[in-house]
Amino acid sequence: xxxxxxxxxxxxxxxxxxxxxxxxxxxxxxxxxxxxxxxxxxxxxxxxxxxxxxxxxxxxxxxxxxxxxxxxxxxxxxxxxxxxxxxxxxxxxxxxxxxxxxxxxxxxxxxxxxxxxxxxxxxxxxx
Numbered sequence: 001x002x003x004x005x006x007x008x009x010x011x012x013x014x015x016x017x018x019x020x021x022x023x024x025x026x027x028x029x030x031x032x033x034x035x036x037x038x039x040x041x042x043x044x045x046x047x048x049x050x051x052x053x054x055x056x057x058x059x060x061x062x063x064x065x066x067x068x069x070x071x072x073x074x075x076x077x078x079x080x081x082x083x084x085x086x087x088x089x090x091x092x093x094x095x096x097x098x099x100x101x102x103x104x105x106x107x108x109x110x111x112x113x114x115x116x117x118x119x120x121x122x123x124x125x126x127x
């Protein structure tokens with residue numbers, strides 16, 4: 001089996017999706033303009049998707065109350081320092097910025113809705 005998508009039920013699906021498209025560079029594979037405002041966003045490999053939607057039948061998590069180690073979206077970044085600055089300017093907030101003993105650079109941010117994003121520049125790429 002392989003992953004098709006990971007889904008997140010959020011209060012403002014349109015705003016989250018628009019921000020992820022604009023600032024994370026994710027591309028729309030399918031978008032629904034009416035409720036539940038379901039949007040499937042693909043990474044630049046085109047093989048992994050994130051679904052953002054708002055469905056009142058399910059709960060939405062208080063992402064801003066969760067520790068980043070509970071749930072986060074990890075993204076490969078060739079320049080975590082520059083990406084961190086760009087995303088903070090776009091409304092994200094910094095949680096941590098660490099260089100691991102192996103030289104990997106990991107930055108943890110919260111998007112404007114509190115969802116944790118990890119920017120990863122691994123010393124030895126995992127993918």
